[in-house]
Amino acid sequence: MKNSRITLKDLAKDLNLSPSTISRALGNHPAISDATKKRVQKMAEELGFTPNSIASSFRKKKTQTIGVIVPRIDIHFHSLVISGIEEFAYNNGYNVTIFQSKDSLKREKEIVKILQNKMVDGVIVCLGIETKTCDHFKKINKLGIPLVFYDRVPTDFDANKIIINDFESAYLATEHLIKSGCKRIGHISGSQTTTIFKARLEGFKAALKKHHIPIEESLILFTNNLSYDEGVKCAEKYLKSDLKPDGIFCANDYTAVSVIQVFRKAEIKIPEDVAIVGFSNYPISKIIEPHLTTINDRAFQMGEAATKLLIRQIEEKDDSITSEIITLKTELIVRESSTRN
Amino acid sequence: MKNSRITLKDLAKDLNLSPSTISRALGNHPAISDATKKRVQKMAEELGFTPNSIASSFRKKKTQTIGVIVPRIDIHFHSLVISGIEEFAYNNGYNVTIFQSKDSLKREKEIVKILQNKMVDGVIVCLGIETKTCDHFKKINKLGIPLVFYDRVPTDFDANKIIINDFESAYLATEHLIKSGCKRIGHISGSQTTTIFKARLEGFKAALKKHHIPIEESLILFTNNLSYDEGVKCAEKYLKSDLKPDGIFCANDYTAVSVIQVFRKAEIKIPEDVAIVGFSNYPISKIIEPHLTTINDRAFQMGEAATKLLIRQIEEKDDSITSEIITLKTELIVRESSTRN
DNA sequence: CTGAAAGCGCTTACAG
DNA sequence: CTGAAAGCGCTTACAG
Numbered sequence: 189m190k191n192s193r194i195t196l197k198d199l200a201k202d203l204n205l206s207p208s209t210i211s212r213a214l215g216n217h218p219a220i221s222d223a224t225k226k227r228v229q230k231m232a233e234e235l236g237f238t239p240n241s242i243a244s245s246f247r248k249k250k251t252q253t254i255g256v257i258v259p260r261i262d263i264h265f266h267s268l269v270i271s272g273i274e275e276f277a278y279n280n281g282y283n284v285t286i287f288q289s290k291d292s293l294k295r296e297k298e299i300v301k302i303l304q305n306k307m308v309d310g311v312i313v314c315l316g317i318e319t320k321t322c323d324h325f326k327k328i329n330k331l332g333i334p335l336v337f338y339d340r341v342p343t344d345f346d347a348n349k350i351i352i353n354d355f356e357s358a359y360l361a362t363e364h365l366i367k368s369g370c371k372r373i374g375h376i377s378g379s380q381t382t383t384i385f386k387a388r389l390e391g392f393k394a395a396l397k398k399h400h401i402p403i404e405e406s407l408i409l410f411t412n413n414l415s416y417d418e419g420v421k422c423a424e425k426y427l428k429s430d431l432k433p434d435g436i437f438c439a440n441d442y443t444a445v446s447v448i449q450v451f452r453k454a455e456i457k458i459p460e461d462v463a464i465v466g467f468s469n470y471p472i473s474k475i476i477e478p479h480l481t482t483i484n485d486r487a488f489q490m491g492e493a494a495t496k497l498l499i500r501q502i503e504e505k506d507d508s509i510t511s512e513i514i515t516l517k518t519e520l521i522v523r524e525s526s527t528r529n
Numbered sequence: 530m531k532n533s534r535i536t537l538k539d540l541a542k543d544l545n546l547s548p549s550t551i552s553r554a555l556g557n558h559p560a561i562s563d564a565t566k567k568r569v570q571k572m573a574e575e576l577g578f579t580p581n582s583i584a585s586s587f588r589k590k591k592t593q594t595i596g597v598i599v600p601r602i603d604i605h606f607h608s609l610v611i612s613g614i615e616e617f618a619y620n621n622g623y624n625v626t627i628f629q630s631k632d633s634l635k636r637e638k639e640i641v642k643i644l645q646n647k648m649v650d651g652v653i654v655c656l657g658i659e660t661k662t663c664d665h666f667k668k669i670n671k672l673g674i675p676l677v678f679y680d681r682v683p684t685d686f687d688a689n690k691i692i693i694n695d696f697e698s699a700y701l702a703t704e705h706l707i708k709s710g711c712k713r714i715g716h717i718s719g720s721q722t723t724t725i726f727k728a729r730l731e732g733f734k735a736a737l738k739k740h741h742i743p744i745e746e747s748l749i750l751f752t753n754n755l756s757y758d759e760g761v762k763c764a765e766k767y768l769k770s771d772l773k774p775d776g777i778f779c780a781n782d783y784t785a786v787s788v789i790q791v792f793r794k795a796e797i798k799i800p801e802d803v804a805i806v807g808f809s810n811y812p813i814s815k816i817i818e819p820h821l822t823t824i825n826d827r828a829f830q831m832g833e834a835a836t837k838l839l840i841r842q843i844e845e846k847d848d849s850i851t852s853e854i855i856t857l858k859t860e861l862i863v864r865e866s867s868t869r870n
Numbered sequence: 871c872t873g874a875a876a877g878c879g880c881t882t883a884c885a886g
Numbered sequence: 887c888t889g890a891a892a893g894c895g896c897t898t899a900c901a902g
Contacts, residue, residue, distance in 0.1 A: 241646040243879035246587045267608035305582040547873045584895035
C-alpha cells in the first residue's frame with residue numbers, strides 16, 4: 189500500500205549493476221567479486237531491501253514450507269509434536285503451515301488439495317479418525333512431494349512413518365506391574381480399529397503370557413476415546429466386578445487418572461492395593477497424587493524426527509521412491525502410582 | 530518431478546480458448562458465458578487441473594496466509610488460541626503459518642523479517658517475555674500488513690489488541706471468595722513486569738478494598754512464572770506464616786493446584802478451611818480434587834476474535850490506520866474448591 | 871463474451 | 887566477473 193517495496197531492479201539501478209548480479213551477490217554466488225558483494229549488501233541494508241520470497245518460491249518452485257495436518261491442535265500430544273516440527277523446521281529454514289482435520293475425512297481431503305496448490309515442499313500428517321484409506325494422499329506422492337506420517341499412520345500403503353513401538357511399550361508397562369507383584373492385571377483399552385490401541389492391548393497380553401499370568405478377559409475394558417469420563421466408568425466397573433484387579437495398565441493417562449481418583453474415593457490405596465500405569469506422560473501425570481507411572485511417548489521427538497526425515501527427502505536430489513519407518517524408543521517413567529516398597 | 534503439473538495454458542490449448550478465458554471461467558467471472566464455464570470446469574476436472582496458488586499469490590500480491598507468532602506452541606493456552614485462529618482462518622479461506630519465538634527477542638525479530646518476505650496478508654502475535662518495545666513490528670505496519678496482538682500485548686504503541694479484562698476477572702474471583710465468607714484472602718501473583726499479572730493483583734486489591742477487607746501484604750506472594758513448583762513453595766510459606774489465609778486467589782491454575790495438594794497433605798480442608806480460586810480453566814481444573822473454581826479466559830475465542838479482526842482489516846479497502854482493542858468477557862466457573870455450604 | 875499482451879519479482883542458462 | 891534475456895503461471899486492464 190504505502191511505500192511500495194524495493195525490488196532487485198531498484199537496487200540494480202541505484203548501483204549501476206544488472207538485476208542478475210544483485211541476485212547473485214545477495215545469494216552469495218561464488219562468481220561474484222567480494223567487492224561487489226559488499227557494495228550490494230551495504231546498499232540493500234541501507235534501502236531496507238528484503239527479497240520477495242513469494243517471487244523466489246514461484247520462480248524456483250520451492251516454497252520452503254511444510255504443510256502439517258493434525259486432527260486437533262489443542263490436544264497436548266499434537267501441540268508437542270507441532271512444537272518439535274516447528275523447531276526443527278525453523279532451524280533448517282522451513283516454515284510450517286498447519287491445518288486441523290478435526291477428524292473429518294472430508295476436511296482432510298480438502299486440506300490435501302490446498303496443500304498441493306500451495307506447492308508445499310513436504311507434508312506431515314497424523315491421520316484423522318475417520319480415515320480408513322489413503323488414496324487422497326497418493327496424489328501428493330505422485331506430484332513428488334515427500335510425505336511423512338506420524339502416530340496414526342496408514343496401514344494400506346507404504347509410506348514414511350514415525351511411530352513408537354506401542355506393543356513393546358505396553359509390554360514394558362505390563363511387565364513393570366508384574367515385577368511390582370501384581371497378579372490380577374487389568375487393562376483399559378481404546379478403540380480396536382485404531383492400530384496403536386490394538387498394539388497396546390497385544391503387548392499387554394504378551395507380557396502376561398510371558399510371565400504365565402492368566403489373561404482375565406473380564407479385566408480388559410474397552411472405551412471409545414479413552415476419555416476421562418470413560419475412565420471413570422471403567423473404574424466403577426472394576427469396583428463392582430467379582431474379580432478385583434491389583435494392577436491396571438491404562439492405554440492413556442486420562443483414564444489412569446480417573447481410575448486413581450475413583451479408587452481413592454472408594455478407599456482403595458494406590459499403589460498398595462492397586463498399582464496403576466498410564467501412557468503418554470501428560471503433564472497431569474506429574475501432578476496427580478500419587479504421581480503416575482507412565483510411558484514417555486516422545487511427542488516432541490516425533491515432530492523432530494518427522495521433520496528431519498521430510499527435509500532429507502525434500503533435499504535429496506535422487507528421485508527414487510523410498511519409504512522409511514522410524515520407531516522411536518519410548519521410556520517407562522516410574523512414579524509413585526506403581527512403586528511398592 | 531514426475532508428471533509436471535498441468536497449467537492454465539495446457540487447458541487453454543486443449544479447449545481452444547485463451548488462458549485469459551480459462552482463468553476467468555475458473556474464477557467464475559461474470560463476463561464468461563455459462564456454457565464456456567461448464568466446458569472449462571469439466572475439462573479441468575478431467576485433467577485434474579488445480580491452480581498454482583503460488584503463481585496466483587505472486588501475481589495478486591495476496592497470499593491468503595496469516596502469520597502467527599507465539600512464545601511456545603506446547604503451552605495449552607496458546608494451542609487453544611492457535612486452534613481458534615486456524616478454525617476461523619480455514620473457514621474464511623486463509624492458511625496459518627506458525628512460529629515460536631521461544632520468548633527470545635532475537636528470534637521474534639527474525640520471524641518478523643521472514644513474515645515480511647513471505648508477504649503474509651496479516652500477522653497475529655503474542656509477545657515474548659523479553660520483548661519490551663515493539664519497534665520491530667512497526668515495519669509490518671508500514672508495509673500495510675494488518676497486525677493483531679493477543680494476551681501479551683504491547684503497551685508502547687497503538688495496535689489492535691485482543692485481551693481479557695484481567696482486572697475485572699480478578700475482581701470477580703476475589704469477590705466470589707469474599708461472598709463465600711473468606712476474611713483473610715491471599716493472592717499468588719506472577720511477574721509484575723507482565724501487565725496481565727499486575728492487573729490481576731490490582732483487581733484483587735480493589736475487590737478487598739470495596740468490601741472493606743484489609744489488604745494483608747504478607748498474604749500476597751510473588752512468583753516468576755506461576756509454575757507448579759513455585760506454587761508449592763508459596764503454599765508452604767502460607768503454612769508457616771502466622772497469619773493463615775482462609776481463601777486464596779491464584780493468578781493461574783497451576784499454582785492453585787499445587788496449593789490444593791500441599792494444603793490437603795497438611796490436613797487442611799478445601800474448601801472448608803481454605804477456599805481456592807485459580808485462573809485460566811486449564812483441563813486440570815476439572816480433574817483435580819476438589820475441582821477448581823477458576824476463570825475461563827476464552828483462549829479459543831481469543832484466537833477467533835483476533836483472526837476475525839485481522840481478516841476484516843485485510844479485506845477492508847480503505848487504508849486509514851485504525852486500531853481496535855477488543856476485550857473478551859471472561860466467566861467465573863464455580864466448582865468445589867470454593868463452594869461452601 | 872473472448873483474446874492478446876504485459877507484467878508481478880525473482881533466477882539461471884547462456885554468452886561474453 | 888557481469889549482463890541480457892527468457893520465463894516461472896497466473897491475472898487483469900485494454901481492446902474488440
